[in-house]
Amino acid sequence: MEKTSATQGFVPIKEIRDGVIVLKDNSLRAILMVSSLNFSLKSSDEQIAIIYQFQNFLNSLDFSTQIYIQSRKLDIRPYISVMEEKYKAQTNDLMKIQTREYIEFIKKFTESVNIMTKNFFIIVPYTPSFLGNSSKGPLGLGGGKKNTQILENDSFEESRSQLEQRANVIEQGLSRSGLRVARLGTEESVELLYKIFNPGESEKPIQLN
Structure with a gap:
C-alpha cells in the first residue's frame, strides 16, 4: 500500500x-x-x-509580477456581534427597539444579497540567478523544483535586498497613480496564505458570546 503524502508536501513554502x-x-x-480607486x-x-502614470509604471518594470485579487463574501457577523452588544447596553426603550430592528434588517439583507469584498495584492518575486526561472501558480507559489540547499543568512540578506528594491519600485510607481500600498508582514502573510490553502475556514461561524 502506498504511503499517503503529508499535506505539507503539497505546500511549496519553506518558511x-x-x-x-x-x-x-x-x-x-x-x-x-x-488599495483601489473609483x-x-x-x-x-x-x-x-x-x-x-500607470502606463509609465508598467513600462518601468524589468521583472515579472503577479496581481492577485481575493474576492470573498463579506462576513457581517463581527458587525452583528458589535450591534448586539450595543443593543444589550442600550437603556432607552425606543433606541433599543430601533437597534433590534436594524440588526434584523441587516441580517435579512445580507442573507438575500451576496455582498462581496475584494482585496488586491501584488506578488513581488526574486529568484537568485543560480536557481533559474521562478515558479508559477497562485501567488507565484507553484511549479518550482525543491532545492535542499539551505539559504544562508548572507545569501538571504542579499536576496532580500534585491527583493526590497523591487518592492520599492512597485510601491513608488503605484503611489503616483493614486494608490496606497502596504507591505504584508509575517503575520499578515501567514493569514493570507492560510486562507488561500484553506478557503473553507473563512466561512466557519464565529463563536459569539
Missing part, C-alpha cells in the same frame, strides 16, 4: 522570514496589498493622468 516568503526552491516572494468618479483629466 516566512521577516515578512519574506521563502519557497522550497529558495526563491523569495513579497506581498504588497494595494476610476469612474474621476474627471476626464484625472483619468488621463492615472492612465498615463
